[in-house]
Every structure is written in structure tokens, then in C-alpha cells.
Amino acid sequence: MRRGGYLRAAGIFAVCMAGTTLPTPLYGLYQEEIGFSELIVTVVFAVYAFGVIGVLLLAGNISDTVGRRPVLLCGLVLAALSAVCFLAESGLPLLFLGRFLSGLSAGLFTGAATAFVMECAPPGKGGRAAFASTAANMGGLGCGPLLAGLLAEYAPWPLKLPFLVHLALVAVSFAVLWFLPETVREPKPLRVVRPQWPSLPPQVRALFVPAGLAAFVGFSLLGVFTSVSPAFLAQSLGVENHAVVGLIVFLAFFASTVGQLLVPRLGVARALPAGCFTLVAGLALLAGALAWDLLALVVLSALVGGAGQGLALRGAVASVAGAAPEEHRAGVISSLFVVAYTGISIPVIGIGVLAEPLGLEDAGLVFICCMVLLAGSAGIYLLRRPADRARV
Structure with a gap:
């Protein structure tokens, strides 16, 4: 089960992180469509960080207790909801909500996915798994703007197609993750979890x-x-x-x-x-x-x-x-x-x-x-x- 499992886990990690930077080349188009200042651009962007910080403060250790897969599946659901917000965008409220949900998703993934990639590796592959985890995290963050920029420039529906593609990738990731094994030996119910400040x-x-x-x-x-x-x-x-x-x-x-x-x-x-x-x-x-x-x-x-x-x-x-x-x-x-x-x-x-x-x-x-x-x-x-x- 573990052969190649860490690569699939790394791919899921990359997909989630790509969604967090997907809007980067599109902010100018949103400004033209909705009409807002550079200050609003920075606030829309920063809302993502508030979501990440909230998860790190209140639930950063949750996957150690309930297991990696439930937390990562939840993170993918939040990533999908973020994409839906951008697809349904009709003004600033949905942009703010989409970015906040993206931050929650990244907050859940940052620790849990790093551990999951390492734990899915077979014996002797720890070094490769560590590299895969690093590459998935930062590479995913980098591929988000690249994917959105290419689609916005050379494909139709510049404010829709990038999120449709990401939604499809999230769906595939969800299916792949569903069949990967849990790596926490004795997961406990959610009620046992306590916030770890x-x-x-x-x-x-x-x-x-x-x-x-x-x-x-x-x-x-x-x-x-x-x-x-x-x-x-x-x-x-x-x-x-x-x-x-x-x-x-x-x-x-x-x-x-x-x-x-x-x-x-x-x-x-x-x-x-x-x-x-x-x-x-x-x-x-x-x-x-x-x-x-x-x-x-x-x-x-x-x-x-x-x-x-x-x-x-x-x-x-x-x-x-x-x-x-x-x-x-x-x-x-x-x-x-x-x-x-x-x-x-x-x-x-x-x-x-x-x-x-x-x-x-x-x-x-x-x-x-x-x-x-x-x-x-x-x-x-x-x-x-x-x-x-x-x-x-």
C-alpha cells in the first residue's frame, strides 16, 4: 500500500497549496470588474493569512489525534468551497470568503500533509519523502499563479476556468486520498482534541x-x-x-x-x-x-x-x-x-x-x-x- 503512496500524498499536497495562490495574476481583472483600490487587494490577500493563523492556533495538532486523512479530506472540502466562491463571485464578500476558506484549508494541510507524506514513505525512502514534501508545498504555491496566468492569458473565461480546473484537481485528489491508508495508529474521536496554544x-x-x-x-x-x-x-x-x-x-x-x-x-x-x-x-x-x-x-x-x-x-x-x-x-x-x-x-x-x-x-x-x-x-x-x- 505504501509503495508510491508518498508521491500521491505529495501530489494532493501540491494541489491544495496551488489553490491558495491561484488568484494572484487575476487581481487586476477583479479590480477592473468590481472596482477597488490596491488597499483592498492587499486586504483580500491577507484574509488568507488570518485563516491559516486561526487554524494553527486552535487546531494545529488535530491530525495527531483524529488522524491525517480526516483532516486532509476536510482541507480539500474547504479548498473546493473556496473555488466555488471564486466561481460564484459577484463582489468583494465572496472574494473575502474564498480567501478565508483557502487559508483554513492551507492551515489544515501545512502540518498534516507534511507528516502524511513522510509517514506514507516506505522504509529507506525518508529522504525522498522529505524532498517530495518540500517540493509539493512550495512547488504547489508556485504552480498556482503559473496555471492561472496561462489560462487567463491564453484560454477563455479568465476568471472562471482557473477555478474550474482547480476544482477538478481537488475532486481527483479527494478520490486518491480516500484510498490512501491512515498513518496515525490509534485515531481518537474529535471530542478528545484540545486546542494546543x-x-x-x-x-x-x-x-x-x-x-x-x-x-x-x-x-x-x-x-x-x-x-x-x-x-x-x-x-x-x-x-x-x-x-x-x-x-x-x-x-x-x-x-x-x-x-x-x-x-x-x-x-x-x-x-x-x-x-x-x-x-x-x-x-x-x-x-x-x-x-x-x-x-x-x-x-x-x-x-x-x-x-x-x-x-x-x-x-x-x-x-x-x-x-x-x-x-x-x-x-x-x-x-x-x-x-x-x-x-x-x-x-x-x-x-x-x-x-x-x-x-x-x-x-x-x-x-x-x-x-x-x-x-x-x-x-x-x-x-x-x-x-x-x-x-x-
């Missing part, structure tokens, strides 16, 4: 601060690429091809996957500060793109910043998990992801707020200055803590 034991707090800052900045950068970059590409660079927009966002997530795969080669102690400084380089390239309106710098920023996000995220998770006592490890990791997902909500909304008085480019430069300060400070702090580096 994130916790930070004293011995991990000093390291958690720079790790959390790195994760926050990395997710903020990806949040910018998946929310306001289509508007910048269209307004400042004249790039209105939805497929090109989707490709640029895809490159950021592809580079993140590569960055995560480099962590074992670098070692956790080097990867986390390296991720911080690579993020600074990516942000600097983005600043250049905003200042000089150069598409090449946008592409380079996506590649360099995405790689930095991957290095920083995997380095942050590994470092805080290694420093945390075993009985608190899950809570510490949940806390880290709460901080990370906050990075794709508050800073992105901040850009939307500043875009009205300052303009999108200047608002972006303010964002970049703040993120460079945070990432640079975290990197310098980590380099000056040899004791922590030796410990993790």
Missing part, C-alpha cells in the same frame, strides 16, 4: 527572536510577490501578460524550494544567517526594480529573495526545533509559523495603506527599508552568537 520555553526564546524575524521577512517578501507585484508590473513596467506575471511569482517559489534544499549542505548554523543576508540582497534588487522600473531586476529579486526565504525558513524551523525540548517542540514550531504567516498579512496591508498617499512604488520602498532592517539585524545577531550556532 503555541508555547516558548525559556531555553529557545533568545534564538526564536532572530529565527522569527527571518521567517517573518521571508514570508513578507513572498506576500509582496503574490499580492501587489501584478499591479506594479502592469502600472510601472507595462507587463499585462498574465502568464508572465504568473511565471515571475512561480520563480520566487521555485527559488524558495532550491534554498530549502541547500540547507543540509550548508548546515543549520550557516543557513539561517545566510538566509537573512540573501533576503537583504533580494530586497535590494526589488528596491532597484522599483526605483528604475527594470523587469530584469524584478526577476532577479524573485530568484534571490525566494532562495533567501527558503534558506531562512528551513534554517529557522530546524534551529528552533533543535533548541526546544521535545515536549515543547510542536508548540515552538507552531509559534514560528504564526509569526511567519503574520508576515504575509500586516506588512502587505501596510503597503496597501501607504499606496494611496505615496504611490505603489514609494510604498514598496518603505516596506523594503523596514524588512532590510529586520533581516539584517537578525543576520548580524546570529553571527555574533557563536554559542547558539554551536548548539543548533
Whole structure:
């Protein structure tokens, strides 16, 4: 039963995550159809993060109790309902609801699907399963904008067909998941589950601060690429091809996957500060793109910043998990992801707020200055803590 099961589980994971970024190249079309500002675009985008954070805070450990399959099946149902909201879209309320349901789905999948892929692997395939899980998560997030951009540019019904295709993929995933085995040995009824609030034991707090800052900045950068970059590409660079927009966002997530795969080669102690400084380089390239309106710098920023996000995220998770006592490890990791997902909500909304008085480019430069300060400070702090580096 387990032969190839982890690949099917990874495919299901990728389908769900693709749905969360599917609307990225379409926000401009929604603006034309409904009529709303860049601030509303960022709020619509950020509603997704609120859904993810809510699940992580209240039900991040639920699959350990009731089993992986029920949680993942529920996540697929929420993903399907999100697609239906976009298909039935007649104004902002359904856009907000669709994004929120997508966030709930991603929140359920983030931990449960990662564990499920690993547990479905046969003996001796743990390394491949870990790679499949990483590739499914970030690759799925990258394929969403690419798929939507291609369909919106070269196929009919640009605001409908991407979600019809995703709905069909979700249906296939549901059928595949139904026949995969449960990997939790003794699932318990739902009534046994208790919310597990994130916790930070004293011995991990000093390291958690720079790790959390790195994760926050990395997710903020990806949040910018998946929310306001289509508007910048269209307004400042004249790039209105939805497929090109989707490709640029895809490159950021592809580079993140590569960055995560480099962590074992670098070692956790080097990867986390390296991720911080690579993020600074990516942000600097983005600043250049905003200042000089150069598409090449946008592409380079996506590649360099995405790689930095991957290095920083995997380095942050590994470092805080290694420093945390075993009985608190899950809570510490949940806390880290709460901080990370906050990075794709508050800073992105901040850009939307500043875009009205300052303009999108200047608002972006303010964002970049703040993120460079945070990432640079975290990197310098980590380099000056040899004791922590030796410990993790």
C-alpha cells in the first residue's frame, strides 16, 4: 500500500497549496470588474493569512489525534468551497470568503500533509519523502499563479476556468486520498482534541527572536510577490501578460524550494544567517526594480529573495526545533509559523495603506527599508552568537 503512496500524498499536497495562490495574476481583472483600490487587494490577500493563523492556533495538532486523512479530506472540502466562491463571485464578500476558506484549508494541510507524506514513505525512502514534501508545498504555491496566468492569458473565461480546473484537481485528489491508508495508529474521536496554544520555553526564546524575524521577512517578501507585484508590473513596467506575471511569482517559489534544499549542505548554523543576508540582497534588487522600473531586476529579486526565504525558513524551523525540548517542540514550531504567516498579512496591508498617499512604488520602498532592517539585524545577531550556532 505504501509503495508510491508518498508521491500521491505529495501530489494532493501540491494541489491544495496551488489553490491558495491561484488568484494572484487575476487581481487586476477583479479590480477592473468590481472596482477597488490596491488597499483592498492587499486586504483580500491577507484574509488568507488570518485563516491559516486561526487554524494553527486552535487546531494545529488535530491530525495527531483524529488522524491525517480526516483532516486532509476536510482541507480539500474547504479548498473546493473556496473555488466555488471564486466561481460564484459577484463582489468583494465572496472574494473575502474564498480567501478565508483557502487559508483554513492551507492551515489544515501545512502540518498534516507534511507528516502524511513522510509517514506514507516506505522504509529507506525518508529522504525522498522529505524532498517530495518540500517540493509539493512550495512547488504547489508556485504552480498556482503559473496555471492561472496561462489560462487567463491564453484560454477563455479568465476568471472562471482557473477555478474550474482547480476544482477538478481537488475532486481527483479527494478520490486518491480516500484510498490512501491512515498513518496515525490509534485515531481518537474529535471530542478528545484540545486546542494546543503555541508555547516558548525559556531555553529557545533568545534564538526564536532572530529565527522569527527571518521567517517573518521571508514570508513578507513572498506576500509582496503574490499580492501587489501584478499591479506594479502592469502600472510601472507595462507587463499585462498574465502568464508572465504568473511565471515571475512561480520563480520566487521555485527559488524558495532550491534554498530549502541547500540547507543540509550548508548546515543549520550557516543557513539561517545566510538566509537573512540573501533576503537583504533580494530586497535590494526589488528596491532597484522599483526605483528604475527594470523587469530584469524584478526577476532577479524573485530568484534571490525566494532562495533567501527558503534558506531562512528551513534554517529557522530546524534551529528552533533543535533548541526546544521535545515536549515543547510542536508548540515552538507552531509559534514560528504564526509569526511567519503574520508576515504575509500586516506588512502587505501596510503597503496597501501607504499606496494611496505615496504611490505603489514609494510604498514598496518603505516596506523594503523596514524588512532590510529586520533581516539584517537578525543576520548580524546570529553571527555574533557563536554559542547558539554551536548548539543548533
